[in-house]
Amino acid sequence: MQTVTVLGATGSIGCNTLDVINRHPEKYRVFAITGNSQLELLMQQAQKCAPRFVVIADDTHYKAACELASHYGVDAEILTGSHALEDVSSAPEVDAVMAAIVGAAGLLPTLAAVKAGKRVLLANKEALVMSGKLFIDAANQSGAKILPIDSEHNAIFQCLPHDYEYGNFTTAGIRKLLLTGSGGPFRERPLDSFSSITIDEASTHPNWSMGRKITIDSATMMNKGLEFIEACWLFGAGADDIDVVIHPQSIIHSMVQYIDGSVIAQMGNPDMRTPIAYGLAHPARIEAGVKPLDFSDIANFSFQTPCLKRYPNLKLAIDACKEGQCATTRMNAANEVSVAAFLDGKIQFCDIAKVNEATLNAMPYVSVSSIQQILEQDTLARVKADEIIRGKFQC
Numbered sequence: 001m002q003t004v005t006v007l008g009a010t011g012s013i014g015c016n017t018l019d020v021i022n023r024h025p026e027k028y029r030v031f032a033i034t035g036n037s038q039l040e041l042l043m044q045q046a047q048k049c050a051p052r053f054v055v056i057a058d059d060t061h062y063k064a065a066c067e068l069a070s071h072y073g074v075d076a077e078i079l080t081g082s083h084a085l086e087d088v089s090s091a092p093e094v095d096a097v098m099a100a101i102v103g104a105a106g107l108l109p110t111l112a113a114v115k116a117g118k119r120v121l122l123a124n125k126e127a128l129v130m131s132g133k134l135f136i137d138a139a140n141q142s143g144a145k146i147l148p149i150d151s152e153h154n155a156i157f158q159c160l161p162h163d164y165e166y167g168n169f170t171t172a173g174i175r176k177l178l179l180t181g182s183g184g185p186f187r188e189r190p191l192d193s194f195s196s197i198t199i200d201e202a203s204t205h206p207n208w209s210m211g212r213k214i215t216i217d218s219a220t221m222m223n224k225g226l227e228f229i230e231a232c233w234l235f236g237a238g239a240d241d242i243d244v245v246i247h248p249q250s251i252i253h254s255m256v257q258y259i260d261g262s263v264i265a266q267m268g269n270p271d272m273r274t275p276i277a278y279g280l281a282h283p284a285r286i287e288a289g290v291k292p293l294d295f296s297d298i299a300n301f302s303f304q305t306p307c308l309k310r311y312p313n314l315k316l317a318i319d320a321c322k323e324g325q326c327a328t329t330r331m332n333a334a335n336e337v338s339v340a341a342f343l344d345g346k347i348q349f350c351d352i353a354k355v356n357e358a359t360l361n362a363m364p365y366v367s368v369s370s371i372q373q374i375l376e377q378d379t380l381a382r383v384k385a386d387e388i389i390r391g392k393f394q395c
């Protein structure tokens with residue numbers, strides 16, 4: 001029996017995780033679930049999975065949460081605040097932590113799980129983009145096992161040799177990691193109509209049902225940029241070891257190309273319960289409720305090279321990856337601010353990349369070697385991106 005904390009239980013990944021866990025009550029017990037604003041959903045989840053702790057990140061919700069807990073007959077202890085997130089990630093009773101808080105808010109709770117040597121199911125890619133080497137070093141020090149949940153990285157993990165040594169492409173005979181991406185909803189949209197893209201259009205992914213922020217990131221392909229950086233850290237790859245391939249159908253979730261000409265791909269219907277189940281059960285396989293792939297249903301199976309003019313955020317992320325930690329931390333922060341501004345109707349779709357780029361160009365890079373410095377750079381870039389937006393940034 002594994003005891004699991006689900007950070008970000010009320011989100012898209014969180015709900016899918018509880019769905020898989022609920023299918024295997026003999027294998028998994030929920031220790032804690034966490035949410036931020038969706039109190040009612042969180043209590044309904046607690047009613048069903050009976051955790052020991054329910055954590056609400058925002059401590060102003062404590063009273064309302066207690067009232068709802070009593071309404072739903074939830075016995076769990078209710079905790080609030082960011083320290084509580086770290087406590088339920090690192091508690092000695094916990095075996096595995098699903099890291100599924102969105103954005104920078106997930107960094108410290110995820111790191112707490114890493115430092116406590118847990119089995120960390122990593123969905124929160126922003127944490128790794130923000131803190132790269134510090135995150136991987138912390139895992140090496142504590143013995144934490146990082147299991148990639150992001151579908152592409154989970155696919156690559158499945159396609160690598162079982163004895164793959166971190167960063168050792170030569171011994172493993174690897175030529176390239178091929179990171180696939182759908183290209184989002186605007187893959188074929190005329191570039192001269194990008195200024196009229198609406199929030200609804202950008203919030204509709206062609207294949208995946210996901211949270212709001214990652215869906216916009218997929219539309220700008222910043223998601224693939226973040227994943228490019230994530231892949232470098234997870235697998236010890238350099239920027240030249242990874243190619244991004246557009247695959248509009250999202251059936252192949254990524255591939256590993258070997259020096260003998262072989263390409264090993266992982267395929268399946270676009271349903272996050274597959275990587276979640278693999279992360280939970282690895283090295284075993286468990287039923288996940290996912291419809292089997294039916295090849296007679298697949299009319300098109302195609303690939304193309306991403307056009308960096310269409311996806312300026314992808315170029316920005318690859319350049320930031322080559323530049324180093326300060327650049328990727330700042331880029332992630334700027335992107336969180338610009339995506340939120342787009343979703344608030346304050347800037348246009350094509351301003352997202354412009355705000356990100358202007359933020360990166362505004363300040364010289366510095367060296368960062370502690371989490372404190374990472375958090376300082378994150379704040380600095382948020383303030384700068386906000387200034388750029390408030391200065392009436394024009395598309």
Ligand SMILES: NC(=O)C1=CN([C@@H]2O[C@H](COP(=O)(O)OP(=O)(O)OC[C@H]3O[C@@H](n4cnc5c(N)ncnc54)[C@H](OP(=O)(O)O)[C@@H]3O)[C@@H](O)[C@H]2O)C=CC1
Nearest residue numbers: 008010011012013035036037038057102105123124210211
């Ligand atoms: N969705 C997907 O299919 C995939 C997601 N990922 C990654 O997984 C992560 C989660 O994505 P997704 O599930 O789509 O996101 P959602 O927006 O659906 O869910 C986010 C979760 O984080 C919680 N949360 C939001 N803000 C805070 C905060 N300040 N402090 C603590 N908790 C907070 C939310 O709580 P509440 O809802 O209660 O406010 C919710 O539980 C992201 O990093 C994403 O990039 C990676 C691959 C695929």
Ligand SMILES: CC(=O)[C@@H](O)[C@H](O)COP(=O)(O)O
Nearest residue numbers: 150151181182183184218223
């Ligand atoms: C499901 C998942 O892992 C997402 O990150 C997905 O990859 C988004 O789709 P894009 O390929 O369009 O970014």
Ligand SMILES: [Mn+2]
Nearest residue numbers: 150151152227
């Ligand atoms: Mn992904």
